[in-house]
Amino acid sequence: MAALARSEGRVEVGFRFQGSQSRLAHLYQRGCGRARFPTVDHASYPEAVLINTAGGLTGGDHLSYDILLEAGAYLTVSGQAAEKIYRSVGTTATIEAHLRLEEGASLEWLPQETILFEKSRLARMNNVHLAGGSRLIALEAMVFGRAAHGETLRSARIRDGWKIWRDGKLVWYDNFVMDGDIQATVERPALLDGAKAVATILIADEGVEKYVDAARLAALECGVRAAVTCRNELLIMRLLGKDGYLLRKALARILTALRSELAGHPVALPKVWENQ
Numbered sequence: 673m674a675a676l677a678r679s680e681g682r683v684e685v686g687f688r689f690q691g692s693q694s695r696l697a698h699l700y701q702r703g704c705g706r707a708r709f710p711t712v713d714h715a716s717y718p719e720a721v722l723i724n725t726a727g728g729l730t731g732g733d734h735l736s737y738d739i740l741l742e743a744g745a746y747l748t749v750s751g752q753a754a755e756k757i758y759r760s761v762g763t764t765a766t767i768e769a770h771l772r773l774e775e776g777a778s779l780e781w782l783p784q785e786t787i788l789f790e791k792s793r794l795a796r797m798n799n800v801h802l803a804g805g806s807r808l809i810a811l812e813a814m815v816f817g818r819a820a821h822g823e824t825l826r827s828a829r830i831r832d833g834w835k836i837w838r839d840g841k842l843v844w845y846d847n848f849v850m851d852g853d854i855q856a857t858v859e860r861p862a863l864l865d866g867a868k869a870v871a872t873i874l875i876a877d878e879g880v881e882k883y884v885d886a887a888r889l890a891a892l893e894c895g896v897r898a899a900v901t902c903r904n905e906l907l908i909m910r911l912l913g914k915d916g917y918l919l920r921k922a923l924a925r926i927l928t929a930l931r932s933e934l935a936g937h938p939v940a941l942p943k944v945w946e947n948q
Contacts, residue, residue: 679726679733681705687718689744689777694718697742705735708752710943717748717780719942724755729767731760731793737769741777741806750942751783754815757792764793764829771798773806782927782942785813785869785916788854793829800836802876808836809930813871813923815916816854825854836876836906843904846872867897867912869919873926875907875934883907883933890929894922 683705686698694717701707704726712719724735741747757765773779781798788794800808812832817823829851836844850857858864875883884902887909891898896913909926913919924941931939940946 679704679724679729679735681724681726681734682736682738683707683722684738684740685720685747685749686740686742687745687747688742689746694741694745694747698740705737712943717746717778719748719750721750721752721942721944722783723752728756728758729765729794730758731763731765734766736767738772739770739779739781740772741774741779743774743803744776745774746778748780748782748942750944752944754784755786757786757788757794759789759791760793762793764795767794767796769798771800771808771810773800773802773808775803776805777803778807779810780931781808781810782945783811784945785815785871785920785923787815787818787916788825788828788830790817790823790825791827792825795831797833797835800834800876802836802838804839805878806876807878807934808874808876809934810874810876811871811923811927813869813911813919815869815919816858817868819868819915819917825858827852828854830854834872834874836874838876838905844874844876844906844908864912867914869913869916871911871913871919871923873909873911873923873930875930876905877907878905880905880907883930886933887926887930890926894925896922898922898926 681704682702684700688697706723708721833847887900898911
């Protein structure tokens with residue numbers, strides 16, 4: 673039997689602070705991975721939009737992203753659309769991101785949600801290397817099945833993680849794993865208590881404590897269950913939504929509030945988020 677065709681994509685993006693602006697210094701694209709750089713006059717940061725031209729991932733597919741911000745550079749990275757993880761015949765779809773921020777750099781990592789289909793297999797890891805004075809706001813969101821199709825995940829495998837280093841020291845390691853009957857796990861009160869969509873928002877900043885009050889207020893007003901904690905120069909927010917639509921609305925409210933707080937003035941979401 674002939675081997676099935678697999679999708680493979682890699683995107684490398686580098687920005688440099690030059691002439692009082694953050695400018696593109698490096699771009700490499702391969703396979704199904706692409707990046708576009710829309711003109712956004714209203715944004716505090718230039719934007720890079722990541723695109724998977726394959727339209728989704730299935731078992732054996734692989735995507736990798738490498739973002740490097742040189743000293744003082746700043747950038748917002750988002751995704752063109754929700755990433756879809758389709759049914760697998762047994763192998764795993766892999767997504768890995770390597771985010772490197774040099775001294776004084778600032779990155780917003782704001783991909784849209786990942787939607788898992790029945791019998792999907794996903795392994796994802798975000799590796800973040802922060803130098804002194806750099807700042808990160810990052811998001812990952814996941815939806816368990818397509819609510820419009822009445823889909824529940826009775827057989828799937830998820831491994832979704834973060835590793836964050838500050839000046840070479842590992843300060844955060846998070847690994848979210850579910851395997852088998854996802855719906856049964858979702859329904860357990862001590863775990864997700866029926867939530868069909870989950871998200872993590874992270875802020876890494878040497879002075880992150882000053883954002884805690886704004887984050888907790890945003891969590892109270894977002895319309896889904898949310899909680900905030902702060903440790904090791906990290907602010908961590910977890911969200912649980914009954915469905916992907918409610919979670920997305922909550923994320924839009926929270927991200928708008930937090931990005932505006934960090935910028936010190938009102939900041940709109942990237943257009944790819946606004947148009948969904």
